[in-house]
Amino acid sequence: MRGVRRAASFRGFYAGTVSPDPSLVRCHVVTGKGGTGKTTVAAALALALAADGGSVLLIETEGRQGIAQLFDTPPLPYEERRVAVARGGGEVKGLAIDVEEALLDYLDMFYNLRRAGRALRKMGAIDFATSIAPGLRDVLITGKIKEAVTRRHDGRPVYDAVVVDAPPTGRITRFLGVTAEMAQLARSGPIKTQSDGVMAVLRSPQTAVHLVTLLEDMPVQETADAIADLTAAKLPIGSVVVNMAAEPILPVDGLEQAAAGRLTGTDLSPALTAAHLPGGDAIADALAAEVVEHAQRWAAQDELRDDVEKLGRPTVELPHLTGSMDLGCLFELAGRLEEHLRDEVGRADRGVSIAARNERGAERPAAASGDVA
Amino acid sequence: MSAAERAPGRRPARSTTRTPAPTATALDLAARIADPETRIVVCCGAGGVGKTTTSAALALAAAEAGRTVVVLTIDPARRLAQSLGLEELDNEPRRVEVPEADGELHAMMLDMKRTFDDIVAAHSTPERAQQILENPFYQSLSSSFAGTQEYMAMEKLGQLRASDQWDLIIVDTPPSRSALDFLDAPNKMSRFLDGTMIRLLMAPSRAGFRFASAGFMLFSRIVSKILGGQLLRDISAFVSALDTMFGGFRERATATYELLRRPGTWFVVVATPEPDALREASYFVDRLSSEGMPLAGLVLNRTHPPATTALSATRAEGAAEEVQESGADGADLAAAALRVHAERMQLATREQHLADRFTSAHPEVAVRTVPAAAGDVHDLDGLRVMGEALTGADADTPTGTPRTRVLPARRG
Numbered sequence: 132m133r134g135v136r137r138a139a140s141f142r143g144f145y146a147g148t149v150s151p152d153p154s155l156v157r158c159h160v161v162t163g164k165g166g167t168g169k170t171t172v173a174a175a176l177a178l179a180l181a182a183d184g185g186s187v188l189l190i191e192t193e194g195r196q197g198i199a200q201l202f203d204t205p206p207l208p209y210e211e212r213r214v215a216v217a218r219g220g221g222e223v224k225g226l227a228i229d230v231e232e233a234l235l236d237y238l239d240m241f242y243n244l245r246r247a248g249r250a251l252r253k254m255g256a257i258d259f260a261t262s263i264a265p266g267l268r269d270v271l272i273t274g275k276i277k278e279a280v281t282r283r284h285d286g287r288p289v290y291d292a293v294v295v296d297a298p299p300t301g302r303i304t305r306f307l308g309v310t311a312e313m314a315q316l317a318r319s320g321p322i323k324t325q326s327d328g329v330m331a332v333l334r335s336p337q338t339a340v341h342l343v344t345l346l347e348d349m350p351v352q353e354t355a356d357a358i359a360d361l362t363a364a365k366l367p368i369g370s371v372v373v374n375m376a377a378e379p380i381l382p383v384d385g386l387e388q389a390a391a392g393r394l395t396g397t398d399l400s401p402a403l404t405a406a407h408l409p410g411g412d413a414i415a416d417a418l419a420a421e422v423v424e425h426a427q428r429w430a431a432q433d434e435l436r437d438d439v440e441k442l443g444r445p446t447v448e449l450p451h452l453t454g455s456m457d458l459g460c461l462f463e464l465a466g467r468l469e470e471h472l473r474d475e476v477g478r479a480d481r482g483v484s485i486a487a488r489n490e491r492g493a494e495r496p497a498a499a500s501g502d503v504a
Numbered sequence: 505m506s507a508a509e510r511a512p513g514r515r516p517a518r519s520t521t522r523t524p525a526p527t528a529t530a531l532d533l534a535a536r537i538a539d540p541e542t543r544i545v546v547c548c549g550a551g552g553v554g555k556t557t558t559s560a561a562l563a564l565a566a567a568e569a570g571r572t573v574v575v576l577t578i579d580p581a582r583r584l585a586q587s588l589g590l591e592e593l594d595n596e597p598r599r600v601e602v603p604e605a606d607g608e609l610h611a612m613m614l615d616m617k618r619t620f621d622d623i624v625a626a627h628s629t630p631e632r633a634q635q636i637l638e639n640p641f642y643q644s645l646s647s648s649f650a651g652t653q654e655y656m657a658m659e660k661l662g663q664l665r666a667s668d669q670w671d672l673i674i675v676d677t678p679p680s681r682s683a684l685d686f687l688d689a690p691n692k693m694s695r696f697l698d699g700t701m702i703r704l705l706m707a708p709s710r711a712g713f714r715f716a717s718a719g720f721m722l723f724s725r726i727v728s729k730i731l732g733g734q735l736l737r738d739i740s741a742f743v744s745a746l747d748t749m750f751g752g753f754r755e756r757a758t759a760t761y762e763l764l765r766r767p768g769t770w771f772v773v774v775a776t777p778e779p780d781a782l783r784e785a786s787y788f789v790d791r792l793s794s795e796g797m798p799l800a801g802l803v804l805n806r807t808h809p810p811a812t813t814a815l816s817a818t819r820a821e822g823a824a825e826e827v828q829e830s831g832a833d834g835a836d837l838a839a840a841a842l843r844v845h846a847e848r849m850q851l852a853t854r855e856q857h858l859a860d861r862f863t864s865a866h867p868e869v870a871v872r873t874v875p876a877a878a879g880d881v882h883d884l885d886g887l888r889v890m891g892e893a894l895t896g897a898d899a900d901t902p903t904g905t906p907r908t909r910v911l912p913a914r915r916g
Contacts, residue, residue, distance in 0.1 A: 165679060238726070242726075242729065244726065247722060247726060248726075251722065251726065254723065259696070262696055266644065347880055348582075348583060348880040348882065349581040349582075352582055380843050380844050381837070381841075381844070382836050382837065382840060385836070385840060398834065398837070399834070399838045399841050401833065402827055402832045402837070402838035402839075403823075403827060403842075405826055405829075405830030405832055405835070406822075406826040406842070408815065408819075410812070410815070413812070414812060414814060414815060417810070417814075417845075418812070418841040418842065418844070418845055419841065420811040421811045421841070421844050421848055422840070422841045422844050425844045425848075427879065428879070431878055431879030431880070453847075453850065453851060453854070
C-alpha cells in the first residue's frame with residue numbers, strides 16, 4: 132500500500148556526508164521541520180550536555196521565547212542568563228538573540244558606531260537592511276554563535292558546548308551557509324571577512340547539525356532533503372533525532388496480527404471474562420477496533436523507521452510524552468540524549484585515528500564530556 | 505507548562521462552584537461548501553496542524569457535491585501532491601480526475617517566485633522587468649523575504665477569483681508559525697516596499713542629482729563601510745528599477761484583503777488538540793472578529809475518540825490487571841487491549857478538556873472534530889475519508905458521540 136519507496140533513490144550520495152567527530156563537537160545546531168519539537172530537543176540536549184558539570188549555552192535564533200516557555204522563566208533579554216542547573220554542578224544558560232541588538236553590538240565593537248546605529252534604528256534602516264538582505268540577519272546570528280563557541284577565558288573555552296535552536300530544515304542550509312548567501316550581496320568588505328570566519332567554525336569538526344524528525348512522511352522527507360543540502364554545502368551532519376515516537380503497548384505477535392487487521396472482538400472476549408466487564412461483545416469489539424488502530428499507527432511509524440535508517444546517520448529515538456512539557460519531561464528526554472551522546476563518543480573513540488586523538492588532547496577543558504569517553 | 509495553560513482566561517470564574525463545560529455548536533461544513541453563495545474558503549492555523557490536507561479534503565468533498573473547485577495548496581507533502589497530479593510546479597491549476605464526481609476538482613501548488621516574477625512582468629517594460637529579475641536583491645526578496653509567500657498566496661487568490669473560472673476556491677495558507685501571518689505579512693511586505701527607506705533610497709536617482717537627507721548620508725556611509733559600496737549601488741539600482749511598481753504593491757494587497765471581507769468568503773480555522781495550536785487558533789478567531797471577517801468555525805484535527813466510552817480509563821486499567829492475573833489463554837493480548845483503551849481514554853479526556861477550554865473562551869465558534877488517521881493521508885481515498893469526517897452529519901458516528909466533541913458530554 133505504501134507504493135513509492137523514495138528512499139531507494141537517495142542511497143549513494145551520503146557517501147560524501149561530512150561527519151563531525153562526536154568527541155570534539157562543541158557547537159550543536161538543532162534543526163527540524165516546524166512542529167517536530169526542535170526547541171524541546173535543543174533544550175533537552177543542552178541539559179544532557181550540562182550533566183556532570185558542563186557549562187552550556189542554549190541559543191534561540193527566532194525570537195519567539197521558546198526557551199523561556201520551556202524552562203518556565205520570564206522572557207529572556209539579549210543577555211546570557213542561567214535557565215537550569217544539571218547534576219554535578221552543570222548549568223545551562225539561555226540567550227535569545229535579538230538581531231537589532233546584535234547589529235548595534237557589532238557596529239559598536241568594530242566601528243565604534245553605537246550612536247549612529249541607534250539613529251539608523253530609529254529611521255527603520257536596520258529593519259530595512261535585514262529585510263532586504265535576510266542573509267545579513269543570518270550572518271549576525273551565526274556571528275554571535277561563533278563568538279560564543281570560540282569565547283575563551285583564562286585560556287579555556289567559556290562554554291563546554293553551545294546548543295542552537297536553529298531555523299527549520301527548510302531554511303537551515305541558507306542560515307548556516309552565510310558565506311554563500313553574503314557573497315551574493317557583499318562581495319568584499321568586513322561583513323565578507325566576518326562571514327568567512329563564521330563558516331570556518333561551522334564547517335569544522337567541532338560543529339554538528341542535528342536533525343529532528345517525526346515518524347511521518349513529510350518530516351522524514353524534509354530531513355532527507357536537508358541532509359542532501361547540508362552535505363552539498365559541506366556542513367557537518369550529526370544525529371537524526373526521532374521525536375515523539377509511539378511505543379507499542381502490545382506484545383509483538385499481537386501487534387503484527389492487529390496491524391494486518393486480523394484481530395476481532397472474538398479474539399479478546401474469552402480472556403476478558405475474567406474482568407467481568409459490562410457490555411460483553413460490544414466492548415470486546417470496540418477494544419479490538421482500538422487495538423487495530425493502535426497497531427496500524429505503530430506500523431505506519433515503523434515503516435518510516437526504515438527510511439530514517441537509510442539516511443545513514445546515527446539515530447536516537449525520544450518517546451512521545453503525554454501531558455504538557457515541563458522540566459521533568461525535559462530531564463527525561465535529556466537522559467535519553469545523554470546515553471546517545473555517550474554511545475556516539477564511544478563509537479567514535481574506538482574508530483578514531485591517533486592523529487585526531489592527539490589533536491584534541493590539550494585543547495579540551497577538564498569539565499567537558501571527556502569523563503564519559 | 506506553556507503560557508496558554510497559565511493564562512487562558514478571558515472569562516474569569518466569578519463563582520467558586522465549577523460551572524459545567526460549555527457546549528460548542530456544530531460546524532456544518534457540508535452546507536457551507538454546497539452553498540453556491542460560498543466562493544472562497546480559507547483554511548488557517550499554526551504550522552503542522554494539517555491545513556493542506558484539510559483544504560484538499562474539503563475541495564474533494566465540494567467537487568463531489570457538484571461544485572467546480574480549485575484548491576490552492578502551498579506546501580503539500582510530496583505524495584499527496586503526486587496523488588493530486590501536482591508533479592509539475594507550473595503555478596497553474598490542473599484538473600484532478602475524480603471518477604463519479606458531479607463537479608470538478610482542480611488543484612495547484614503555489615510557486616511564490618514565479619507569482620512575484622509575473623507581477624513584475626505585468627507592471628513594467630520588458631527591459632526594466634529583466635533588470636529587476638536579475639538584481640540580487642530581487643532574488644533574495646522574492647525567495648526569502650519573510651512574508652513573500654503570504655503575499656503571493658493572496659496575490660494568487662486574487663488572480664483565481666478574478667478569472668471567475670471556478671465557483672469555489674479553497675485556499676491553504678503558508679506554514680508559518682503564527683496563523684496571523686497570513687493576514688499580516690502581505691501588508692508588512694507592501695509597507696516595506698512602499699516604505700520610507702525605499703523612498704529615501706530612490707530620492708537621488710529620481711531627482712537626477714545627489715540630493716539626500718542627512719539620514720540617508722548616514723545610512724549610505726555605514727552601509728558602504730560595512731558592506732562595501734557595491735552593495736549600496738545594487739540596492740539603489742533595484743529600488744529605482746522597481747520605481748514604476750510602487751503603490752501597486754499596497755494597492756494589490758489591499759484589494760485582496762478586501763476580498764476576504766466580502767460575503768461569500770469563509771474562514772476555517774484548523775488546530776490540533778494541543779495548547780500551542782489552540783492558542784494560535786484563539787488569536788486568529790479574535791483577529792477575524794475584529795476585522796469583520798466571517799469565521800465558519802474550528803476544525804479540531806487529529807483527535808483520538810475511543811471506540812467505546814462505556815469503559816473509563818481507571819476501570820480499564822483495573823480490568824487489565826484482573827485479566828493479567830487470571831492467566832487465561834490470550835490474557836496478555838486482552839490485558840494489552842485494555843491498556844490501549846485506558847491510554848486512549850486519557851488522551852481523549854485531555855483533548856476534550858482543551859476543546860472545552862477553547863469553547864469557554866469562544867462560545868460562539870462552531871466546532872468539528874476530525875479523528876487522526878492511522879497513517880499519513882496521501883491519496884484520494886484518504887482525502888475522501890477525511891472529507892467524510894469533515895462534512896458528515898454531526899450525530900453520525902459509531903459511538904453516537906457528536907462530531908462536535910471527542911468524548912460525550914458528561915450527564916447530570
